[in-house]
Amino acid sequence: MEQGTLLDEALGSLHLSGRVVLLEDCVETSAAFVLHHILKRSLSQPPHSSNVVVFVAFAHPFSHYDRILRRLGCNLVVQKDNNRFFFFDVLVDCPDGEEGKNSDGGLVALYGKIQKTISALPQENKNCITVMIDDISLMEVAAKGSTNLVLDFLHYCHTLVSEFGCSLVMLNHDDIYSDTVRPSLILQMEYLADILIRAEPLATGLASDVHGQLTVLNSGKERSRNKLSNFQFKVKENSVEYFYPGSRT
């Protein structure tokens, strides 16, 4: 794994257990690469053999993540076969017909699947579980626009965090809520999050060798260890470069 990148430093060296991580991005600057990074990190961090990732996909199919993670040096198919990577493709699993039956957009059933998966894990694998949700805004679509339902779902995921000490990583788009008078969903998620990672374009406009900036607000379990970092990044073919503003020649 990429030891010592600024992102890893900002996230802390330990497993994110018991923490809620929120990624916020916008149209100009996608934070998907951070999601990939955390996915790879969660699977490859020591102790390797017991890490488990439950991935709830709304935005992309398995093949998409498989291709990207392969480039980063992580084989999802193998992990899946070893029961260390569980992939729920919501768009495939919940076709419209089935969804129509429930008023909850299938979210209760989805939560049931996640809970069942986690509680069925052998005891030694229950220590380092990461639940990842790739796009909350699309979950809102699945819930037919009901913010409350999404928040209920997230609440239930949060109960898993406090019960099993797993970590919850979720991605949402900041700018789609910019019009709302009271941006309730994104704000509620910010309150829920222990670590907030925000991807933004540079304030100074487009640049060829800097793709954007990341702000990581890591509110430690002990509050005094709050850490705020801000750095820029460049997304390359197989990796991402992180650097402090002005530190690159």
Place this chain on the structure above:
Amino acid sequence: MAEWVCRALRDGALEGEHAPALTIKDSIATPLGFDAFCHVLSQLSTNISAEKSQSRALVLVAFSRSPSYYVDLLKRRGLDISSSQQWIRILDCYTDPLGWRERLMECGSAKNLSYEASNVASTCRNVKDVDKLFSSVISLGKGLVGQGKVRFSVAIDSVNEMLRHASLSSVAGLLSNLRCCDQISSIFWFLHADLCEEKVTAVIEYMSSMVASIEPLIPFANRHRGNSENLSLVERNFTKGKFHVRCKRRNGRVRVMFEEIHIGQSGIDFTSPSSEDGLVNQVNQGLLPKVQFNLQLSEKERNDRAKVVLPFEHQGNGKPVEIYDGRKSLLDSKNEAAPVSTGNSKINDDSSKGEIIYFRDSDDEMPDSDEDPDDDLDI
């Protein structure tokens, strides 16, 4: 101040009056409200377990944290819950607020999950039913103190969650019923003010006798915390804030106090407004633009100005002040003016100097108006 608030909750209600109620609120800029809530909770718990307060028991309605979280919290403050079951009960609205788990369990797709705090907690599986919630709180409290004159306290850790599941009127009804209940000694709750509309916050605040709001030391306008100019400010606001307390006395007087709240390694600290804050104020004052002129007149200057005789009103020289008010006919004024002008012509010739005769129009601006006379010009 925080101490004062805790004392007020400890002292409880007077006979025949509503229980004192405390709202703790914060916003995303300084999300320290939950820490303040935990502080008040543990202070009150300490008092209750030491039997120093009016109330003899505590019912905690847990929406946003699991019961085991609170058990650990109180354990860290040196209060052992397991041995003292008789003074605290937790109504668990966190683990399964909507009955999803129960439903899944019935379908056989999930197992029942046990948790360590089960000896002090009882689960509520439908938080939408506010009446049920009310009766559970009351029955838990009465279970601890029994029927009679002994009172208990109630703590609610998230009003936002309640508001998400039930209407404002029913939540307000619940809070107000709890306050009226003659077995309740004091009650406090926590909410994120920016998650609900202003009117909702106002309704909740009206129902409390004390409001503690946590505000940033230096407010900034931009909601975006990631704004790089604000980074240090944001970092500061995450550990420090202003603890504003507004309390309504029984006689209707409102008292406002504030101190500084600081979250450090050792926990939460309340300090009186520090010199550092004074420094901030100084900085703020220093930010006022420095100008080379005075914006206000001194007493002497004001007197001098009053003495100036304006050129077009011949005050004090015996002549009546004539003001044209538009009602006199043109002819009249001509007839009147003609003899004057003929009489004066001689003098005018003699002194060989001009005279402007000006009749102030009644519609004119006051002579010393600050307004720009040309601001309605359209060029």
